[in-house]
Amino acid sequence: MDKSLWLHDYQLKEFPSLLDDLEVDVLVIGGGITGITCAYLLRDEGLRVALIEQKQLMHGTTGFTTGKLTIQHGLIYDELLKKQGIEKTKLYIDSHLDAYQLMKNIIQELSIDCDYEERTSYLYTQSPDELPKLTKEVEAYQKLNIPHIQNPILNLPFTVEGVIGITNQAHFHVVKYLQALVNELEKYGDFYIYENTKVLQVKEEDDVCVTFLENGRKVRSKYVILASHYPVNDTLNSYFMKLKPSMAYVVASFYDKEFTEGDYINSEEPTRSIRTHPYEGKRILIIAGETHQCGHSSNDKKHYQNLTDFGRINFNMESPLFMWSTQDYETFDKIPYIGSVNKSNPKILVTTGFKKWGMLTSTLSAMLCRDIILNKQNNYLDLYSPCRLSDKLTGKFFAYNLSGVARLIGDRFKNYDKSLAIESGKGKIISYRGKKYGIYKDEQGETFIVEAICPHLKCILTFNNEHKTYDCPCHGSRFNYKGEYLDGPAITNLKRIKLVKK
Structure with a gap:
């Protein structure tokens, strides 16, 4: 079971469910960093704003981050220069710098104690084969005038072949930061927060x-911001x-080997992403690390073990105190979607595709959504527009979609277990009379059976025994062992099958 450092022993206020119809100016769907920041930036604009969350605030992707605030997003700038050109790439950098400055200002203005610490962000390689890529990235930094340090002398417990550093970056405790924003929002009379409130559909009709x-309830609003990680209205685009x-x-624990x-x-x-954080003095x-496509690994335990071994060998890290995982989405041109979901629905705004760098990108998203709603000029809107074409004109786009079709068809010809027998705490996919079912037995011996077909496009699900989830290998929908929807395009729950005792 995931145990996040950010949510551990941190008491968050609970909010009621929305049980009545509601009418507001702006509805924000999603109670993570994007949604909360959107609401915070709209607080002084004379608008009635409501924020609704499917479960509990900050318990989605936001609560399972690494908490880095940086413009160093891996090997990205050489690729963006080649595909987007220098002007758009500069806009990408400047927009994230603006978001970083806004977060720093908020922390200072509200005197937020969120363990904010400025650090140098280092991109390194241990492989000689990676050096040409790192060299091209340095050249991209130079063209873009990104201040950087190259191959500094570092005290690290392993050998590196090359390093690029960007100074004055940072990390923080995201839940402490957001709790301060929520506390501030509660001071405003025309702001409402609702938890355990699930959205099924959003429509835009006659403005x-x-x-x-x-x-069964409805919310009417002038604007909707889909800050729900994956857009709840996948049918829109x-x-x-x-x-x-x-x-x-992610794994986290104490260690005793000093390094830069x-x-x-x-x-x-x-x-391998590495940082430290203050904890218990x-x-x-x-x-x-250990990234893989959702639904393409049934043994998450090995990924945690690989990270633990890396920490133990290099840093004398103790057994993990915290272990958590997260799912995120990436566009095929590596630029997030922020803006009107499509031309036919200009007042439904979407924010997604943060490619694991969501702490700054979420704040950037909130800034753009605010400016769209207030009809303010913003130089970054075209770059992040969900209606752009550059995201689809890539080989990766076609390869990914062809692979989904291959899984949709190919998995139907695989051999599946036909036995209902299963040990406690385990789950699996079985074939019974030509249909695919998921079966899981909990530690108390109760058995749960669901139809193992994703409600989205009917791909056969896989079962993840580490997280006790059904995962879709085609498009990333996830469900718990009871078949309840967690994430992805499916939205609806899996069909439960009742056991008939004879």
């Missing part, structure tokens, strides 16, 4: 947005074709 809730889902893993303080990430696979080491 009015109507949001339909699972409990076929985002399942344009967003690639991936999983990443900084936030690190390597350029090769498997990914000491420093705790946070290591992330």
Whole structure:
């Protein structure tokens, strides 16, 4: 079970569910950093704003981050220069710098104690084969006038072949930061927060947005911001074709090998992201990586073990105190979607595709959404527009969608277990009378059976025994062992099958 450092022993205020119809100026769907920041930036604009969250605030992707605030997003700028040109790439950098400055200002203005620490962000490689890529990235930094340091002398417990550093970056405790924003929002009379409120559909008709809730209630608003990680209205623009889902893993514990303080990430696979954080009067080491496409690994335990071994061998890291994973989405041109969901629905705004760099990109998203709603000029709108074409004119776009079709068809010809027998705490996919079912037995011996077909496009699900989830290998929908929807384009729950006792 995931245990996040940011949510551990941190008491968050609970909010009620929305049980009545509601009418507001702006409805924000999603209670993570994007949604909360959107609401915060609209607080002084004389608008009635409501924020609704499917579960609990900050318990989605936001609560399972590494908490880095940086413009160093891996090997990206050489690629953006080649595909987007120098002007658009500069806009990408400037927009994230603006978001960073806004977050720093908010922390200072509200005197937020969120363990904010400025660090140098290092991109490194241990492989000689990666050096040409790193050299091209340095050249891109030079063309873009990104202040950087190259191959500094570092005290690290492993050998590196090359390093690029960007100074004055940072990391923080995201939940402490957001709790301060929520506290501030509660001071405003025309602001409402609702938890455990699930959205099924959003429509825009005659300049009015109507949001339909699972409990049958409706919310009418002038604007809707889809800050729900994956857009709840996938039918609006076929985002399942344009967003690639991936999983990443994190372990954190105490360590006793000193090294040059900084936030690190390597350029090769498997990914190793490294940073430290204050905890119980000491420093705790946070290591992330082991990225793979959702539904393409049934043994998450090995990914946690690989990260733990890396920490133990290189940093004398103790057994993990915290272990968590997260799912995120990436566009095929590596530029997030922020703006009107499509031309036919200009008042439904979407924010997604942050490619695991969501702390700054979420704040950038909130800034853009605010300016769209207030009809303010913003130089970054075209770059991030969900209606652009550059995201689809890539080989990766076609390869990804062809692979989804291959899984949709090919998995139907695989051999599946036909036995209902299963040990406690385990799950699997079985074939019974030509149909695919998921079966899971909990530690108390109760058995749960669901139809193992994704409600989205009917791909056969896989079962993840580490997280006790059903994962879709085609487009990333996820469900718990009871079949309840967690994430992705499916939205609806899996069909439960009742066992008939004879």
